[in-house]
Amino acid sequence: MSNKIRLRFAPSPTGFVHLGNLHTALFDFLAAKSMGGKLILRIEDTDQERKVEGAVEKMIEVLAWAGITFDEGPYTQTERLEIYQKYIKELLNKGEAYYCFCSKERLDNLREEQQAKKMPPRYDRACRNLSHEEAEKRIALGEKFVIRQKMPLEGEVVVRDELRGDTKFPAIDLDDHILIKSDGIPTYHFASVVDDHLMEISHVLRGSEWLPSLPKNILLYQSFGWTPPRFYHLPLMHNKEGGKLSKRKGDAFVEDFRAKGYLPEALVNFLALLGWHPEGEKEILSIAEIIKEFKLKNIGISPAIFDIDKLDYFNGMYIRQRPLPELLELCQPFLAENLALTTSDYKKSNEFLIKVVSLARERLKNLSEIGGLTKYFFCDNLEYKTELLVWRKSNAEGAKASLSDLKNYLTEFSEEDWNLKNLEEKVVAWLKDNEKGVGDYLWPLRVALTGEQASPSPFEMADTLGKTETLEKINLAINKL
């Protein structure tokens, strides 16, 4: 037995990447990397019905986007069927498994009966004591069969989850579950135990929905005489209502978050904090920092509710941390609609777009919001209610006078002087010198340039828009009043 650190992420290829998948994959990755171990990708595709074409490639791509890569794999279980055949024979020979010829109908009826009687639904072990000869005979006759695990009939099975300690399961509650299906393909329980052993997996980190099946796993290891890996069952994630994350609410799939403009570092940071905590109080951590700090003992055990507000906060932080050119690149798809509104070459230039992004970024919770937040940068004719131009207790005449005043003052600026610093300093000094109310002037100016209640400052707008457009928009506003 080697003491190498080897972990595996073992999804079934059923379609989109669920947030829970990413959570598990992330913890597997963090555990492996923090201990200097290897991470293996294994595709559990033993359910042919649910298999989705292209799902594996997509999953690898999405995980890579999140920064999760694999050292080995993907191994695919349906390509390893001879291996499972070999090991099931060993179990059969040891008398730890048996052939079962019960039909689906019989099992369904049995289950219904048991449930009607409020009995726990379990296989009645009808085939458990079939003789070897009898079984061989029926197989030779072409009867369909499955292979079941022979569970102990009494006593209890003690299993260990490293996070929770020992847990006892009464043997009487254990079912003789199926190891090999009638199509000859193993079930998850059997394939994963065989693979974990052969792939020398040292630590299994998986969702705690697997906790009830741990006895089955452990019993298989015992039947084979193998040493089981250490098991860590990770807390499950729920939505605000306490239920499962769902496709309908759009909070289930990683692809949805990605499309909305969530950054991978935000999602990873946020997810790492669901069921794990660093030792210090710093919460904003890069994946590299998390790896450095990650310790298995700091994994939690209680289920966590997925709180979108905190994710938004993290995403905002990471958006503000990205260098502007990168951020612009990421925002491009969300700006396309706005760019279609203008024919100006200047507004399609990098110089202009960088300014737009720099003004929008501190207001973004996710990148997809940038379109709606920056529309007024691209419109020639802003649509807004005339009253919006009027500052608080001022009136239409006041607003009109302010704007005319500003127009005259700004017209005097040379193109060279038209920049943020100058505009701000000079206009503010001018207002002060002439004892003009700041709000009386700046509010209508800002509205004239944006048509919005909330926006960047008038100086930032004027600087970004340029002298010509600024004066045009002031004129339009004056004419409205």
Added chain:
RNA sequence: GGUCCCUUCGUCUAACGGUUAGGACGCCAGGUUCUCAUCCUGGCAAUAGGGGUUCGAUUCCCCUAGGGACUACCA
């Protein structure tokens, strides 16, 4: 119904059996400010309930309650 797991502010979470029960998000208030946002200050807010063990329980044990998972020839 059965088995198993879980339970600290609304949420994510911290706290060798001894802390004014800490941090973060959100919320509220104040500051900066023409607006919104950012940023800075401050504030509100929790050990599910009941029994034990102990000089002392958030922490250990039991019961109750609540939540969750599993209970397929799905993973």
